[in-house]
Amino acid sequence: MNVIEARSLGKHYGSTWALRECSLAIPAGHVTALVGPNGSGKTTLLSLAAGLAVPSAGGVTVLGGRPPGSPVALDGIAFVAQDTPLYKNLSVADMLHLTRNLNRRFDQASAQARLAELGIPMKRKAGRLSGGQQAQLALTLALARRPRLLVLDEPMAMLDPLARHDFMATVMAAMADDGVSVVLSSHVLAELERVADYLVLLSQGRVQVAGEVEDLLACHRLLTGPAVEAERYSERMSVVHASRGGTQARLLVRQNGTDGPVPPGWEAHPVGLEELTLAYLREPGAAALPGPARGRDAEHSEVTT
Amino acid sequence: MTTLTTRSVPVHLEEDTSLLPLPWRRMAWVTWRQHRVALVGLAVLLGALAVYLWLQGRQIHHAYGIAIACHPASSGACVNAVNDFTSTYNIMARQLLPLLLQAVPALIGAFLGAPVLARELETGTFRYAWTQGFGRWRWTLAKLVSLAVLAAAAAALIGLLFSWYYQPFIADGQTNSLAASTFDLRGVAFASWTLVAFAIGGLAGLLIRRVVPALVATLATYAGLVLVVAVFLRQHYLTPLIARQQNLTVSALVTGNWGTKGGRTVFSFTGEPSYNVLGQFCPSGVGVKPSSGLLGGFAQCLRQHGYTLWASYQPANRFWPFQWIEGGWLLALSVLLIAATVWLVRRRVT
Numbered sequence: 001m002n003v004i005e006a007r008s009l010g011k012h013y014g015s016t017w018a019l020r021e022c023s024l025a026i027p028a029g030h031v032t033a034l035v036g037p038n039g040s041g042k043t044t045l046l047s048l049a050a051g052l053a054v055p056s057a058g059g060v061t062v063l064g065g066r067p068p069g070s071p072v073a074l075d076g077i078a079f080v081a082q083d084t085p086l087y088k089n090l091s092v093a094d095m096l097h098l099t100r101n102l103n104r105r106f107d108q109a110s111a112q113a114r115l116a117e118l119g120i121p122m123k124r125k126a127g128r129l130s131g132g133q134q135a136q137l138a139l140t141l142a143l144a145r146r147p148r149l150l151v152l153d154e155p156m157a158m159l160d161p162l163a164r165h166d167f168m169a170t171v172m173a174a175m176a177d178d179g180v181s182v183v184l185s186s187h188v189l190a191e192l193e194r195v196a197d198y199l200v201l202l203s204q205g206r207v208q209v210a211g212e213v214e215d216l217l218a219c220h221r222l223l224t225g226p227a228v229e230a231e232r233y234s235e236r237m238s239v240v241h242a243s244r245g246g247t248q249a250r251l252l253v254r255q256n257g258t259d260g261p262v263p264p265g266w267e268a269h270p271v272g273l274e275e276l277t278l279a280y281l282r283e284p285g286a287a288a289l290p291g292p293a294r295g296r297d298a299e300h301s302e303v304t305t
Numbered sequence: 306m307t308t309l310t311t312r313s314v315p316v317h318l319e320e321d322t323s324l325l326p327l328p329w330r331r332m333a334w335v336t337w338r339q340h341r342v343a344l345v346g347l348a349v350l351l352g353a354l355a356v357y358l359w360l361q362g363r364q365i366h367h368a369y370g371i372a373i374a375c376h377p378a379s380s381g382a383c384v385n386a387v388n389d390f391t392s393t394y395n396i397m398a399r400q401l402l403p404l405l406l407q408a409v410p411a412l413i414g415a416f417l418g419a420p421v422l423a424r425e426l427e428t429g430t431f432r433y434a435w436t437q438g439f440g441r442w443r444w445t446l447a448k449l450v451s452l453a454v455l456a457a458a459a460a461a462l463i464g465l466l467f468s469w470y471y472q473p474f475i476a477d478g479q480t481n482s483l484a485a486s487t488f489d490l491r492g493v494a495f496a497s498w499t500l501v502a503f504a505i506g507g508l509a510g511l512l513i514r515r516v517v518p519a520l521v522a523t524l525a526t527y528a529g530l531v532l533v534v535a536v537f538l539r540q541h542y543l544t545p546l547i548a549r550q551q552n553l554t555v556s557a558l559v560t561g562n563w564g565t566k567g568g569r570t571v572f573s574f575t576g577e578p579s580y581n582v583l584g585q586f587c588p589s590g591v592g593v594k595p596s597s598g599l600l601g602g603f604a605q606c607l608r609q610h611g612y613t614l615w616a617s618y619q620p621a622n623r624f625w626p627f628q629w630i631e632g633g634w635l636l637a638l639s640v641l642l643i644a645a646t647v648w649l650v651r652r653r654v655t
Contacts, residue, residue, distance in 0.1 A: 052431075074436065090339075
């Protein structure tokens with residue numbers, strides 16, 4: 001089952017396309033990192049999936065083919081929007097009661113236990129909590145709904161490193177306990193690298209990379225060798241990004257299936273997720289879209305530099 | 306994190322069947338909790354108003370009762386008693402209080418109606434509220450309808466109380482029962498005007514998406530609607546009757562006048578005759594231009610010159626038909642506005 005599936009999805013505000021020709025399938029059972037620079041369409045994509053906006057083109061379904069905003073989708077998806085909107089003048093206890101009233105399921109006991117553990121007082125107004133506590137409260141409310149999919153839009157933008165760590169720990173615990181699928185967006189990959197096992201890279205409103213992190217890492221590698229030969233090898237390989245430092249060249253290449261032979265005088269290294277992501281972000285024309293339910297074909301995805 | 310990739314997703318039994326919507330009563334606490342400041346404010350305002358109307362109304366009824374109990378009614382003492390009553394309560398009770406009351410529906414529309422959607426959209430909390438299991442359009446419908454019913458019910462009580470309060474001022478023959486200054490405060494009109502103000506506020510909040518501008522727009526739109534209805538629309542609810550001006554009493558709402566001579570209309574006017582008309586048809590009438598609405602001196606003067614002054618008018622006994630007509634179309638308009646708001650929310654204009 002795909003928790004989010006988009007086909008040629010597009011959304012424009014005025015004459016600007018925030019998201020364009022977006023086709024992707026995010027399978028269930030993953031922690032998916034939706035990464036891209038500011039303005040790349042992450043929030044738009046998540047809003048469309050949450051049913052807060054309607055597509056201008058194409059379509060999107062959630063939880064295995066349900067329309068976003070349908071009763072089943074609303075019931076099964078807990079969406080924590082950017083800046084974790086809460087009613088600032090409501091107490092923590094009131095926010096719990098509110099969410100309980102608005103949903104079919106609400107695990108009051110676990111929510112209270114989690115808040116007690118975090119040291120968030122029930123009587124305090126939501127607006128008087130720290131940024132980290134507000135994010136934790138929003139996450140607690142979302143998890144208490146016992147969702148099948150948890151969608152977090154830039155959940156950690158407002159948090160300090162310690163709060164980020166606590167926040168992610170809560171998400172991971174929920175993932176482990178309830179098997180909830182998680183999609184979270186960020187413009188900083190570093191904070192997701194430890195937890196994400198599925199990556200979607202958005203750039204300028206289009207999907208640039210999508211796939212399981214393990215597969216992505218396996219089919220990319222970094223070649224270093226003499227700069228003078230770089231041009232020649234580039235023609236034979238799918239080079240995502242090339243950089244030169246003096247006489248040395250670094251080529252981040254993509255391979256299909258088998259490991260190609262390393263040219264003499266060159267060295268091959270495995271790539272890290274951050275390095276991989278940065279390489280693609282530097283080359284908006286390159287794309288890596290393996291896996292099922294793709295809108296683009298393989299040839300198209302191998303644009304070289 | 307490779308251990309996570311193979312985790313199976315638990316089967317949720319409720320996923321297959323289409324879910325029954327959550328019961329509407331769930332929204333009762335939600336609505337109360339989120340709007341209790343406005344609701345308590347409204348209750349305090351209307352409660353104070355009700356107490357004032359009740360206490361002052363009792364005084365007025367008492368004083369009027371004494372004045373009309375005077376016997377014989379035509380005696381100088383009795384005429385004085387009625388005049389005393391009229392002058393004692395003339396400014397504050399008869400004129401200023403209704404003016405104040407005119408603002409109440411507008412305030413309800415602006416402070417209760419406009420923030421319902423505008424605050425959610427302005428602060429971004431709609432992204433919380435509209436992604437919960439209750440569903441966005443049902444959330445909107447539940448809030449708007451329950452708050453609208455509460456506001457209209459409270460206004461209906463005030464309307465009834467004011468109708469009783471104002472009754473002596475109608476009975477003493479000094480005020481037209483269809484007069485714009487009080488018609489929309491009495492009977493069922495007050496509740497329906499409150500309802501329409503609230504509905505305007507709701508829609509303005511959705512379209513403008515910010516509380517203060519939506520609030521201002523609600524006040525402006527409501528005031529405009531009240532004016533248009535009072536000046537242009539209300540007098541056309543039923544076909545006006547026609548009579549000689551001299552036969553009318555102050556209780557009739559005159560909508561137009563014209564003068565005839567020998568079966569031919571020679572001039573017409575609305576409200577007061579212009580000095581042109583006065584000078585042309587009744588030069589001696591200029592001096593006797595009446596201060597009362599009955600054009601008494603002018604009409605008399607015209608008669609002496611062989612003219613007949615006619616009036617089209619709405620008689621006072623059309624008060625209740627007019628109330629039902631106005632209440633009816635305002636109710637329909639309110640339903641339409643609320644339905645449009647819910648439909649727009651459902652269409653996801655955000």
